[in-house]
Amino acid sequence: MALKIETKREQVGQLRNPVTLPEPPDHLKAVASGSLVNLVALMFWKMRHANPDFAMTFTESDITGMQQSMDYNEQTPKLVAEARQDYVVLRVEDEKTGDMIRVSENNEADLAKGEQAKKVRRIRESASMLVATVRGELSQGVTSNDSINALCDSLLALARE
Numbered sequence: 001m002a003l004k005i006e007t008k009r010e011q012v013g014q015l016r017n018p019v020t021l022p023e024p025p026d027h028l029k030a031v032a033s034g035s036l037v038n039l040v041a042l043m044f045w046k047m048r049h050a051n052p053d054f055a056m057t058f059t060e061s062d063i064t065g066m067q068q069s070m071d072y073n074e075q076t077p078k079l080v081a082e083a084r085q086d087y088v089v090l091r092v093e094d095e096k097t098g099d100m101i102r103v104s105e106n107n108e109a110d111l112a113k114g115e116q117a118k119k120v121r122r123i124r125e126s127a128s129m130l131v132a133t134v135r136g137e138l139s140q141g142v143t144s145n146d147s148i149n150a151l152c153d154s155l156l157a158l159a160r161e
Helices: 008-015 026-032 036-046 060-072 108-139 145-160
Strands: 077-083 088-094
Touching: 026 036, 026 077, 026 088, 036 077, 036 088, 108 145
Parallel strands: none
Antiparallel strands: 077 088
């Protein structure tokens, strides 16, 4: 008597059909293959609420820092715009590997900026819970030094941004 054992991988493999993604619409292909100026303008428009001045300054330090980071990681940046079904992706890849570039910090100042950005992201994620906690304590007539200090630290971190 022969016993045949079928693994889940084999079962799943039998159920899978190749997925064909639909072609992106022509207007999105045109945006993705359009001029760099229009893509950057679109990026600023998308960021208009976070950066209402529509300006970004690149200092000598920024330029040198990026170049040092690229040299250290042996990467060459390439801007890629790719049309998808209902959106366009703009990203920076390494020209040789096609991997997305994640710029690493190359000095203490860059590291501090990165840590500050992480702190601000955590504050934004937890802000509604912190506000609810402080409001709940205040409605009960309770004042918690920990909650008030956390709220103050959050406001200071946002003000430094």
